[in-house]
Amino acid sequence: MINYYCVNGKIVKAENAKLKVTDLGLIRGYGIFDFLKVEKGIPLFIEPHMERFQNSAKEMELELSYSVEDLKNMVMKLIVKNDFKKGGMKIILTGGYSDDGYLPSKNTNLVILLSTFKVPTKKVYQEGIKLILHKHFREISTVKTTNYIVPIRLAKAIKAAKAKDVLYHWDGKVSESSRSNFFIVKKDNTIVTSTNFVLHGITRKRTLALAKAHYKIIEKDIALRELKNAKEAFVTSTTKGALPVVAVDDFKIGNGKPGKVSAHINELLQKQGKDYIKEWKNNKCSF
Numbered sequence: 001m002i003n004y005y006c007v008n009g010k011i012v013k014a015e016n017a018k019l020k021v022t023d024l025g026l027i028r029g030y031g032i033f034d035f036l037k038v039e040k041g042i043p044l045f046i047e048p049h050m051e052r053f054q055n056s057a058k059e060m061e062l063e064l065s066y067s068v069e070d071l072k073n074m075v076m077k078l079i080v081k082n083d084f085k086k087g088g089m090k091i092i093l094t095g096g097y098s099d100d101g102y103l104p105s106k107n108t109n110l111v112i113l114l115s116t117f118k119v120p121t122k123k124v125y126q127e128g129i130k131l132i133l134h135k136h137f138r139e140i141s142t143v144k145t146t147n148y149i150v151p152i153r154l155a156k157a158i159k160a161a162k163a164k165d166v167l168y169h170w171d172g173k174v175s176e177s178s179r180s181n182f183f184i185v186k187k188d189n190t191i192v193t194s195t196n197f198v199l200h201g202i203t204r205k206r207t208l209a210l211a212k213a214h215y216k217i218i219e220k221d222i223a224l225r226e227l228k229n230a231k232e233a234f235v236t237s238t239t240k241g242a243l244p245v246v247a248v249d250d251f252k253i254g255n256g257k258p259g260k261v262s263a264h265i266n267e268l269l270q271k272q273g274k275d276y277i278k279e280w281k282n283n284k285c286s287f
């Protein structure tokens, strides 16, 4: 049970956690956020998440007067206050109460929420997922904005295609999925991931760092036609780890079954999560 949230640095009862309806996040959809997983009361990889959050604020010209350490302390306070052991933490920064209903206020609004969320079942990892292609690129791709209008609008089409999500492409190149980064595995086990028009996912970064001990890694644009020769494909995100992609539209990736490399990457990510918890407990966390 989540009884408290944090609004502008103050912990308040969930029922009293409110912003006014004139907030620029509502009026113009101007806001950023970040999201991480909490396990055993520990916010996993909080430092890179808070660094990305700070960077998103900077790129969007949103005032954020807190350091990474301040943000970390606020998040920890909220976790402890709720005695929260497992779920997700979302930190949101909006344009605040704008003077002219258009430009962000100097007093942006900062909200921290805790929630439970569903992770894909074991069966989904065993079977892999299908994505549908959609011609689009996220304009301010390095920023985790609150704008998800394109994939939300496509939800019915995704379901009708018996797919789980979308794969954006533009100018013959694929970039990312709605809430995850995209990778292909070539026949020689080289792992390739897109660089342009993508969010710098924390799981993407972890994947590249972990995988380089085992595989050749290439960060470059992925041409649509490269999907046809890929042995495997997978997406990465905080909630999914590495999840195999077995079809894009009606085209099968490789033999249409989840591959060994995707499973290996997912194992490496899971292990690193467990190691992070251990290090945190020993107070030696270096992330």
Ligand SMILES: Cc1ncc(COP(=O)(O)O)c(C=O)c1O
Binding pocket: 176, 177, 178, 179, 180, 181, 198, 199, 200, 201, 202, 203, 204, 236, 237, 238, 239
């Ligand atoms: C557009 C987009 N790309 C990639 C990701 C994956 O990022 P992360 O690994 O930090 O969860 C997300 C996460 O929500 C996202 O929204």
